[in-house]
Amino acid sequence: MTAFDFSISGQHYLFDVQSFAHTILAAGGDSYSYALRDRTTQGVIDDVASGTSELGVVMLTSATEAALNEAFTEAGLTFHELAASAPPLPSSHPLVNAKKLSLEQLADYPYVYFDQGEGAPIAFYEEALSDVPRAKKVACTDRASLTELIMAINGYTVTSGILVGITDGSALTTIPLETDVVLHLGYVSADNRDLSVMGERFVTHLARSLDYYANK
Numbered sequence: 041m042t043a044f045d046f047s048i049s050g051q052h053y054l055f056d057v058q059s060f061a062h063t064i065l066a067a068g069g070d071s072y073s074y075a076l077r078d079r080t081t082q083g084v085i086d087d088v089a090s091g092t093s094e095l096g097v098v099m100l101t102s103a104t105e106a107a108l109n110e111a112f113t114e115a116g117l118t119f120h121e122l123a124a125s126a127p128p129l130p131s132s133h134p135l136v137n138a139k140k141l142s143l144e145q146l147a148d149y150p151y152v153y154f155d156q157g158e159g160a161p162i163a164f165y166e167e168a169l170s171d172v173p174r175a176k177k178v179a180c181t182d183r184a185s186l187t188e189l190i191m192a193i194n195g196y197t198v199t200s201g202i203l204v205g206i207t208d209g210s211a212l213t214t215i216p217l218e219t220d221v222v223l224h225l226g227y228v229s230a231d232n233r234d235l236s237v238m239g240e241r242f243v244t245h246l247a248r249s250l251d252y253y254a255n256k
Contacts, residue, residue, distance in 0.1 A: 046238040047075035049087040050097030051166045052154050052183045053199075059245040063238060078182065080156045081108075081164035088228055089115040094239045097246065099166060099199070100224040101127070107163035112228055121226040122243075123250035127168040127198050127217055135215070142218040143172060150195040152186050155179040168198045168221050225250050 046064070050056040060076050079087060084096035100108050100119065112119050135141060135149075151174045154166045162171050178195065180186050189195055198217060227243065229235060235243065 045072050045074060046236065047077065047093045048095050048097065048242065049077040049079045049084045049093040051081060051084060051099060052078050052186070053097060054183065055249050056097040056246060059242055059249050062245045063242040066241065067238060080160065081166065082157065082160060084228070085111060085115050085117065088117055088230055091230070091233070094236060096228045098226070098228055101168045102222045104163040105224060107161060116231050117228040118231055119226055119228050121224050122247045123225045125223050127219065127221055127223050138215055140216045140218055143169065146196055147175070150176040150178050150193050152178045152180060152189045152195045152197045154186065155181050166199060168223060169219065
């Protein structure tokens with residue numbers, strides 16, 4: 041098995057990719073072995089608990105934080121919040137120019153979300169308001185598929201709304217959603233392990249990125 045110098049796991053976001061890239065570029069070196077893993081929520085928990093990854097980037101909402109924090113505690117992990125924001129809608133559908141939208145206005149459009157696996161608790165879903173009944177739903181397993189699907193079928197999702205990097209930035213637009221739900225963005229780490237120098241540097245980059253984009 042490969043021994044990585046530094047590795048992280050995360051739900052399907054772009055801001056952690058950007059922070060990871062800044063971290064390893066700054067570290068430099070003629071030889072290294074790093075890993076960045078996109079995972080389901082359970083996958084993130086398992087990776088960090090086992091030490092496969094040093095830390096995991098996750099999002100909680102005001103509706104899911106109790107259940108997720110309980111799961112983190114059971115796995116010997118602690119959540120560290122770095123930013124909080126309201127959940128905007130990454131979308132490209134015909135309502136893209138609206139100043140604000142409600143879920144009722146979106147009822148006729150397909151909802152695209154990340155598949156968490158059979159039997160996953162609703163609190164483990166990466167999207168805010170995942171418990172809202174929807175007639176049209178499409179599951180996918182990676183960021184590129186979600187972006188393409190949203191554009192191709194006039195769909196939407198309800199996630200962090202932080203679109204950075206080449207993949208999503210120019211393809212989708214975020215629209216404020218009428219809701220009282222709050223997003224809590226941050227990372228989980230193992231209670232029995234301190235972060236390495238690389239881990240601390242990654243967290244610093246992640247905090248700066250989230251502070252900038254979440255309050256933009």
